[in-house]
Amino acid sequence: MSVLKMTDIHKSFSGVSVLRGVHLTVQSGEVVGLLGENGAGKSTLMKILTGEYRADSGEITLDGQSVSLDSIHRAKQLGFGMIHQELNLFQNLSIAENFLIGNEHHFNHSGFVNYRQLNERVKQILQLVNLQRTPTELLSSLGVGEQQLVEIGKSLLQKVRFLAMDEPTSALSQAETERLFQIIQSLCEQGVGVIYISHRLDELFHITHRVTVLRDGKFIATKPVQETNEEELVSLMVGRSIEDRYPTVHVNPGPIVMKTVGLQTAFVKNVDLTVCAGEIVGLGGLMGSGRTEVARALTGVDRVTSGHLQYMGNPIQLRSPQEAIRAGIAYVTEDRKELGLVLPFSLRANVSLPTLPARTRFGLVQRDVERDFARDVVEMLHIKVHDIEDPVESLSGGNQQKVVLAKWLAQKPSLFVLDEPTRGVDVGAKQEIYQLMNELKQQGKAILLISSDLPELLAMSDRVYVMHEGHLQGELPKQLVTEEAVMRLATGGSM
Amino acid sequence: MERFGAVIRRYHLGPLIGLVILLFVLSVLSHQFFTFGNLRNVALQTSVNALLAVGMTFVILTAGIDLSVGSSLALSSAISAGLMASHLNVWLSALVGIAVGAACGLLNGVFVAYARLAPFIVTLGTMTLYRGLTEIYTNGNPIFNLPNGFSNFGSGSVLSIPIPVILAALVFILGWITLHRSTYGRRIYAIGGNERVAYLAGVPVKKYLVSVYVISGVLASIAGLVLTSRLSSAEPTAGTGYELDAITAVVLGGTSLFGGEGAILGTLVGALILGVISNGLNLLNVNSFYQDAIKGLIILAAIMLDRKKANSR
Amino acid sequence: MERFGAVIRRYHLGPLIGLVILLFVLSVLSHQFFTFGNLRNVALQTSVNALLAVGMTFVILTAGIDLSVGSSLALSSAISAGLMASHLNVWLSALVGIAVGAACGLLNGVFVAYARLAPFIVTLGTMTLYRGLTEIYTNGNPIFNLPNGFSNFGSGSVLSIPIPVILAALVFILGWITLHRSTYGRRIYAIGGNERVAYLAGVPVKKYLVSVYVISGVLASIAGLVLTSRLSSAEPTAGTGYELDAITAVVLGGTSLFGGEGAILGTLVGALILGVISNGLNLLNVNSFYQDAIKGLIILAAIMLDRKKANSR
C-alpha cells in the first residue's frame, strides 16, 4: 500500500504560468480522476510525474519520502507510467516493436531481440485490449483509435505502481472503452494507482474513486465521486454552471446537399447516404468500421472506385481536397497532429491555411485580415493561447482541436464533414462547439458528424447512419436513435 | 522588446551574429578587409552562390533538395554561350539559357512531385545527367569568344556597385517578398511543415513542388549567365560542387533540411559567411595547407552560435 | 505468400530488381561482363564504398548524415600510413588509424547529440576540418613505402575471393544483425522514427546518436586501410567525394533521408548498382563524354523501380 503525493506544484513555460500550486494524492489500488478545462494543466502535471518536465517548485513524495523526478529514467525506476494524450508511438515500426522500445530488458537475449517471446507477449496484450491485429503489422496501418489501444497496451507491459492515463478514450468507442475499464479494474486489484484524465464526465463516475479538479492551473478541489455529481464537477471546473450540455435547435431540413450513390472506395463499399441543408447527420460505428474513409471519399481525398457523389443536385467528381474546398466542402480531420495542423506554424497561419486564396491581394497575404480572423476565432471558440503568433504545438490538446475546427469557419462551406470534432475538448468548449454547429445548421449548412462519443452522437444528430465493416449497416431516424440501437447496428445486427 | 525577441527567433539572427563577429575579427587582422573595394569584392564573389542559394532555400523549405544546380548552371550557360558564340542575339541567347534552366528544374520537379521519388536521388541522377549533356554539347572544351556586350554585364557596375550584386540583391528581395509575404510562400512553408495538412487544406502540393524546382533551375541559369559573363567563357566543368556551397549557405542560415523552417535572410547571411571566409583567408595569405582546417573550424564556430535554433530540429 | 509480400516491402526489394535488370542487360551487351573474374572485380571495386555505406546507413537511419566520411578516411589512413612508413608495427598502426576514425566520428557525434546541431552542417564543417588536418599532416604529399605485408592485405585473396570483399561482406553481415536483430538496432530505428518518443520511452538518445557517428568513423577508417593497402600509398586527397557515393548507395537502397526507414540489404544493392554501372560503362567502352549522361539515366531508371516505396517518404 503506497501513497503518491504531489504538493503545491508550480510550473511555468517561458514566463507563462501554467501550474500554480496544485495538489494531487493517489493511493495504490485507487483511481483518481483529474478534471479541468482545456489548458488547465492536467497533461503538464502528469508530465512532471513522468520526468518529462521538471516542476519549478513543489514537493512530490512517495510513501512520505520526498522523491526528485529529474529524469525520465528516474520516474520509470519509481514505477511511474503514462499513457500520453498525444500518441507517442513509432509509425515506422511494427506493433510489436512499439512495445519493445523502452522495454528491451524484457525481451533481451544477450543483445538480441527475442522476437518469439515479444510477439507472444504482444499478442496476449492485444487480446487483452481487444485489438484484432497481428503484432508484426506496421503501426502506420492502424487508425487513431487502434493506435490508442496500442498506447494503452504498452503501459500494461511495464511494471508500474502508478499509471497516468491522459484521455485514453478520446478516440475509442463504447466497446473499447468498456474493455479499458475492465483493464483498469484489474490493475487496481493488483495494487496500481491510476490517475485518469478524461473530458467524458460519465466515465469518471464509472471508474474513479475520487476526482481532483483544476482550473486555470490552480487546484480547486478533490471530491469522492459518490459525494458529487456532474453539475457540481462542471461548475467547479469552468467556474460557472452549464445548463444544457447538449443544446439543440430545430431546423426544417432543406434540399439535399450531398448524396452518395453506391459509393465505393478501396476501403468502403455500397455507401448510400444523404445530408441535407440545415441538418446534422451522425455517422456512427465501431472503431475501424470505415467512417473516416467515408469522410475521405466525400472530401476528395480518397478516389471513388465506383458509384458517385451528387452535390447540390449535380453529380460531382472530386479529384483533390482543393476541388472539394472550392465546391464548398470542409473536412475537419480526426488526427490533429498528423492531418490537422502544421505544428510549428503559428495559430494565425494555421487557421488561415485553407482560406489563403481568399485573403490574397496581388499575390500577397493580407496579414491584417488574417490577424483579425485569428483573433476572432480565438475569442469565438475561447481558445486558450498566449499569443496568436505562438506555434500551435505549444497549445494544449483540446485547444489544438479547436484550432483544427476554426480553420474551416472562414471558408463558409455548404457541407461540413466533422470527424471526431470534439476529441479531447472540455465540457464547456464542447458546448460551444455544439452551439456553433447549431448556428451553422440554422444558416442552412449541412453537417456530417462522425463521433465515437455516443451521448454526443445521439444528442446532436438529426439522423444517424451506422457503419459496420466498411458498409452502411443502417439508418436511424431521430426518434429511434438509442445507444442500444446504434450498438446493435455497429456490431453487425439489424434494426 | 518581446517583439524583438520574436524577430530574432523568427529570422534566425544567430548566424548574423556569427557574421558580425567574423567581420570584426577580419577587420582587426587585415586593414584591407573593411574597405569599400574589398567588401564590394566579397559581395561580387558571393553573388553566384547567393543566387543559387535563394532557389535552394525554396526547395529545402519543402523538405526537398536540389543537387543538380551546379550541372543545370553548366548546361544552361554552355547553351547560352554556344548560341552567343554563333552570333545569336545576346538577349535571346540568355533567354534560351534560362529556358534550359527552367526545363532542368521542371524535370526534377516532375520526378519529385508526380513520380514521388526522393529529391536527393532524383537530383543526384539529374546532376550527373545534366553534366553529361554539358560535356556532350561542349565536347569538353570551354566556349569563349563571347560578345563584349555580354561580358560587360558581369563586370560592369552601376554607381560602383557591380551588376551581379544588384541582380542578386533584387533576387533576394523578390525571394523575401515571395516567401514571407505572398500566399505562394506561405503555402511553401505549409508543405514543408506538413505536406498532408497542406494537401487537405487545398494546396495543390504537386504543382507547388514542381514550381520550387523550376525556380531553382531558373536561378541556376541566371547564376550561370553571371558566371559566364564574369569569365567571358562557359566551362563544361562550371558549377561543379556549387550545390554543396548553396546547401551550406541555406543550412548555415538556419533553415532546416527537414522543411518548413527557416528564412531567406538567413540564407543571405550564410552565403556571406562563406564568401567572407574565402576572402579573408586570401587576404591574410594563410598557407593553403591550413586553409581547409581553419575554414572547417570557422563553420563549426558559426553554427555553435545558432545552437538554440537547431534545438528544435 | 503474405509473408513474401511483407518481405519485399520490408526489405525494399525494388532496387534489387533494378540491379538484376542491370546485370542482365550488361551480360547481354558484353560477354566479358558475367565472368567470375569480372564479377570479382566489381565486388572488389565496390568494397570501399560498401564499407562507408554501412556506416552511413546507421547515421541516416537516425535522420542524420555524415559528410565527413571521405575526410575521416583520408586522415585516418594518412596517420596509419605515416606510422607504418616510420616502421611501427603494421597492426598497431592500423589500430591507431581506426582509433583516429573513431575520434573523428566521436567529435561529429558530440556536436550532433550534445550541442544539438544539424548533422549536415556539423559534418560539413568537420569534412573540411579533417581534410585540412590531413593536408597539414602529410604536407600535401602522398605517403608510400609501406610494408609489403600491408599491401598484401588489400590485394590478397582467400579461395580467390579478395580480402577486401570478405571484409566488406563480414561488415555487412554484422551490420545486418545489429540493425535487424539487436535491441541496439531497433532503438536506432526508433530514434529515426521519432526522436522525442524514443527519448520519452527511455532510450538514451544522445549516446545512441554519438554511437552511429563513431560507427561511421570507424568504418571510414577501415575503408581507408583497404584503400591504402590496395594503392600501397595514402594520398592526402583520398576519399574526396566518397561521401556522395556512400549516401547515394544508401538512398538508392531505399533508406529514407528522414530517418527510421530502410534496410541494410538495400544499401548493399545500392552500392552494387553504382559499382556495376561504372564497371559496365568501362567494359562497353562508352565514350567518356556520354558516360555521365548514361549514368544519370540509369540512376533515374533504378529509382523509378522503387517508386512504391518512395511514396511513403
Place this chain on the structure above:
Amino acid sequence: GTAGVSNTNSSGTGNGASGSGGTSGQYTVGFAVSTTNNPFFVAMENGVQQEGQAKGVKVIVDNGNNDPSTQMNQVQDLIQQKVNVILLNPVSSQSLSSAVKAANQANIPVITLDRSVDSGKVACYIASNSVDAGKMAAQQLIKALNGKGQVVELQGVMGTSAERDREKGFDQEISTAPGIQVVARQSANFDRSTALNVMQNILQAHPHIQGVFAQNDEMALGALKAIQQSGKSGISLVGIDGEQEAVLDVQSGLMYADIAQQPTQEGKLGVDYALDAIKGKSIPTRVNSPLQLVTKGSTFKGF
C-alpha cells in the same frame, strides 16, 4: 584537375613510331585518363582517339575522375578485357603503381603519359618534367620583371602531383632572383572561376604586384579576368599548359608567356609506341617531349 607536365617537342608528331595503318585491325589499346574535366586531358584523349582511328586500333577510354582508386579499378577492368596495351595517364604516381604491377603480371605492356608511376614496369614514359615547367615559368617572370618586384603564385589542388612539382620548380628558380618577392601563395584549385575570385582578393591585399604565376592556364585565364576587371595594368601573367585560349591571350599581349605542352601529340605518340610494343619492336623507355615556350609573336597554336 589539371595537367601534369608533359611537353611535346616538334618532333613528337607521331612520325617515329607508327606502325603502318591497316595491319593492326584486331588490336585494342586501353587508355586510362586521369580526368576529362580539363581541356588538357580532353586534348590528350582526342590525340589517342584520332591516332587510333588512323591506325585502325580499337581504343577503350576510361576516365578516372581524378580518383586513384577509380583509376585502379579501371585498369583492372582493362586487364579483365585483355587489351593489348594500356596507356596510363596516372592520377597519382604512387597509387597507380600497384595497377601497373597487376598489368605486368598479366603481361600487358604499360605506357605512361604525362605522369609516370613509382614502381612497376613501364614500357615507355612519354612526358616532360613538371618541375621544369615551373622553372621555365619562373624564368619568364624574372625576365618580365627585370629581376625585381612582387609576384604571386596561384596553386592548384593541394596534394596533387602537378601542384607540388610546379611549385617546386617555380620556387627553386624564383629564389635565384633575390629582387623578387613571392608575396602570396594561394590555391585556386586549378579552376578558372575560383582563380577569378582568389586573384581579386589577392589584388586587394597586394595592390602592387607585378607578376602572377598560375600553375595552369585555367587559373591564368581566371586571374587575367580579375586583373582586367581591377583596371590594373602592367601585371605580367605566366601560365602552364598551352590551352588555345591562353595561347591567343599571350599572342595578343594579355598574358606575358605560357609554358605549353602538346597533349594531342602526346596522345598520338602513345598510340604509335603502343603499336610498336604490340609488334615486338623495341621502344625507348623515356620519350621526352620538351616544353614549348609561348611568348608574344610566337606562332604556336595550342590545343
